[in-house]
Amino acid sequence: MTTAESENLHSASLIGLTLGDYQILRRLGHGGMSVVYLAEQQSLKRRVAFKVLKSNLAEQESYVRRFHTEAQAAASLVHANIVQIYEVGNIQGIHFIAQEYVAGQNLAQFMQRNGNVSSGLGINILQQVAAALNRAGKQGIIHRDIKPENIMLAPTGEVKVADFGLARVVDQADGVQTTQIGITMGTPLYMSPEQAEGKAVDPRSDMYSLGVTAYHMLTGNPPFQGETALSVAVQHLKREPVAIQEHRSDLSAAFSSLIMKLLAKDPADRFQKATDLQESLRKLPATDIDNSWPDDLDRWDWENMSLANARVQATQQLDALMKTHTRQTGQFTLNRLWMLAAVIFFVGGMVLASMRYQETPLDLPIEPTNTIEKYDTVEQQYYYASILNTDEAYKCVEEYFPPMDSPNNNYYTLRAHQRLGDLYLTAADYALAESYYLELVLLGPEEQHFRGFGLAGLANIYHRQNDPKKVVQELVSLSEIIDQIDLKVQMEIIDRLDEDLRKTFAEQRAGATYQ
Incomplete structure (x- = not known):
């Protein structure tokens, strides 16, 4: 090469x-x-x-x-x-x-959708994270970035700790600690006081970060917040957290005490290692323990929260773009007459979401062949892909215009992913279709138009797979957000449902039950 x-x-x-x-x-x-x-x-x-x-x-x-x-x-x-x-x-x-690859969602995503976790679920999560940290501690490894985004919840009932990217390895022979790049690292909201000061850390630092995470998942907010990373770090160093029982009076005294011990400023006052935490969790009253597990985790896909945050920043532009029925696309330099006609068609007032999808099955998978022409702007690239209506063309929108580069790129990437989901659905490649629809469903509440298309797509998949339970789940979720979406887009989303699901959805909105 x-x-x-x-x-x-x-x-x-x-x-x-x-x-x-x-x-x-x-x-x-x-x-x-x-x-x-x-x-x-x-x-x-x-x-x-x-x-x-x-x-x-x-x-x-x-x-x-x-x-x-x-x-x-x-x-x-x-x-x-x-x-x-x-x-x-x-x-x-x-x-x-x-x-x-962990199918499901991370703890941050779960809290965003469901709010505070129950005492029983919180204990379950802590037990499994403590088990992971116990294994890491025995091998001289400190995670250094324990936070909700790095705690994965699998549909099987397993909790998995992800991203040891900030891990510090302690050399057992000479005590030398090797860290990366030589700077203070971690996430300020969950960083231990000693980590914030740039001091040496040991397994007790992970105990503190786990305590902050536990406080957050049980109360809905981390103990300390601020406008800057520095202001949060100062609070970790100087300010005592509000007692968790002031937010959650239903927690037992023993469990509340355990959480506050994790949050001690002085490492000597915390659990000294993960096995100590495990032992205390085992001693909690039987009434605190609940082994139930959320039953909707299998509908979610792992999305790194940094990408989700980037999409939140783009929300205002996305909403404006979605409500705009005509777009100024600039002067196109085209060498195909039909492409020019297509652009005139769009500028004439066609809403992109209402474009119909080709019903011809695809030969999958398609390997990139570098046959897709690259245009000057992401808008032009998406219009071109809409004319070709192939998976290769839609993938080139993201390939040529990476979504992290601008909110506009991110918007058109999401539109392309929506069309990819529809193409794969038509081709009966339900696994790929589901992955694209799940990505849309995972978006924030400000992006309900994309979430609506995703939920409708999932309902169609599960309907064609003869899984009525999952169909009900998706239609109920769709009914909860549909009224928050522009009326014209609402009609398009409903029209995308399989024919016999449309009546079901209308009845559901009127209070009927899907049988």
Whole structure:
């Protein structure tokens, strides 16, 4: 591979490509250092999370070293409550980590949808996270970034701790602590006082961060908030948290005391290691224990919360774009007469959401062939994809205009993903269709128009799979948000439902029950 080819591969989205044993299916999210994709490991026929070091960082030795250090630290931790690392490598200059894909949602997403967790569920989560930290502690590894976003809730009832990217490894022989890049790292809302000060940390720091997480999941808010990271850090250092029982009087005294002990400013006053926490959890009154587990986790997909936050920032633009029926697209330089006609059609007032979808089945999967022409703007690229109406064309919207680069790119990527879901539904590739619809459903409440299309798509999938229980679940969720959506888009969403579901939905809104 030439240098130019390698650079092009780095700069483009990897969706649709096959790298070694992994076929890249779609983007899951991104963080400060990496982009995460959903991929299929072809030799084992399993889905994996495929984490790729960002191309600009791959040129810096310190970041490459840190990226591989993360993988090595996490790979040594084999435990049911820890997201497993399968492989770390470098393919064609792309540094990657292939790791366990956890279907479900993280704790932050669960709280966003459901609010405070029950005492019993909170104890269940703490028990499993403590088990993960116990294993890490025995191997001299400190997580350093325990927070709701890094606690995965699987439909099977398992809790898995993810992202040991900030892990610090303690060398048992000489006591040397190796950290990455040499800066204070972590998330301010959940950072321990000693971590905020840049001091040496040990397993008790993870105990504090877990205490903040527990406080947040039980009360709905972390104990300390502020407008800046510095103001939050100062509160971790100087301010005592409000007693949790003032927010949750239903918690037992023993459980409340346990949470407040985790939040002690002085590490000597906390649980000294995860086994101590496990023992205290086991001693809680039997009335506190509840082994029930949420029954709706299987409808959610893992999305890195940094991507979700980026979408929240784009909300105002997205809403404005959604309500605008005509768009100024600038002067197009086109070499095809039909393309010009299509643009005139759009500018003439066509609402993009109301475009009908081609009913011709697709031959899947389609590998990128570099046959899709690139246009000057994301709007032009999306219009072009709408004319071709193929999965390759829609994937190129994201490939040529990465969603994290601007809110406008993110908006059209979501529209392209909506169309991809519909195409795969038509082709009866329900697994791929579901993954795109779930992405839309995961969006924030300000983006109800996309969520509506996602819920309608899921209802169609489960209807065609003869799963009435799941159909009911999606239609109920759709009925809860439909009135918050622009009337014209409401009609389009309802029209997308399979014919016999439309009547069911109308009856449900009138108070009928789906049989």
